[in-house]
Amino acid sequence: MEAAFVPGVDLDAQSLIGLRHLTGRAPSSTARRLAARPGGIVTRRRGRGSEIDDVRLWIDGDDIRHIDKNATARTGELHTRTFRDERERAVLLVADFRPAMLFGTRRAFRSVAAAEALALVGWRAAAEGGRIGLLAITAGEPAFARPKGGERAMNVVVGVMARAHAEALADADRADPPLADRLETAVGALPRGGHLILATGLDEPGERFDEVVKAARLRISITVLLVADAFEREAPRGAYAFLSRDGRAGWLSGRKREATSDPRRDRLAALGVPTLEVDAEAGPEKVAPLLERLDAAR
Helix, strand or coil: CCCCCCECCECCHHHHHHHHHHCCCCCCCCCCCEEECCCCCEEECCCCCCCEEEEEECCCCCCHHHECHHHHHHHCCCEEEEEHHHHHHEEEEEEECCHHHCCCCCCCCHHHHHHHHHHHHHHHHHHCCCEEEEEEECCCCCEEEEEEEHHHHHHHHHHHHHHHHHHHHHCCCCCCCCHHHHHHHHHHCCCCCCEEEEEECCCCCCCCHHHHHHHHCCCCEEEEEEEECHHHHHCCCEEEEEECCCCCEEEEEECCCCCCCCHHHHHHHHCCCCEEEEECCCCHHHHHHHHCCCCCCC
């Protein structure tokens, strides 16, 4: 028997699609992707730029015509060339759906709040002409949607996101894999100059996290949407019993935390990574204005 849909726990693709209206720039199916040219003429953007910008690992869905034979022969792994136009517009949304994110005490799980925030960013970037992709991190193999442009691309992204979240809920008993390893995969999927937007609680970052971030920032930009539950910020001292959806029981301990001190935020600041804090208790209507600070498509 199929379990009933639980708002705030389960993720619905249609709900994520419905967040377009909150961006203020909902994409139109007839919208043109415009490119500036010298003079007063505005033209459609056609194809990719002709200037090779980077060589990266092959990702399923890449054009076989752009395979770099030299890098492939040298490393024994498929590599592909990327171009200047692709570099300027590629955005990869990275959703942390590892077991630690499948937690929440008020409106929604942190994983659901992360997905909502990324969807808001993605719809806005798509409306501005960005090429949007997704990497959803779970306890198992990550789910990937290659960056593409327009409303169709975002429909694919939210569909993959919803399926990955459902699979994560069904596999929630596993340990969290280190975030650094999955982040390295995400970085490799972006061409030089791309923008990676990670929504996470920064649980179990892994020993190599700082190293991976520092190396990544040499070729792409990174923004972190730091998702937190009210229990993390305000839990009074004591022990709290819980019962999971699948019948598991246990206890959580809580204590007051200093509002001005967040070691996760401090760590990211030390790495030079811009951070926006997302309150899992707040709905998309309250989060959307905060995300307007992001220039994802540029």
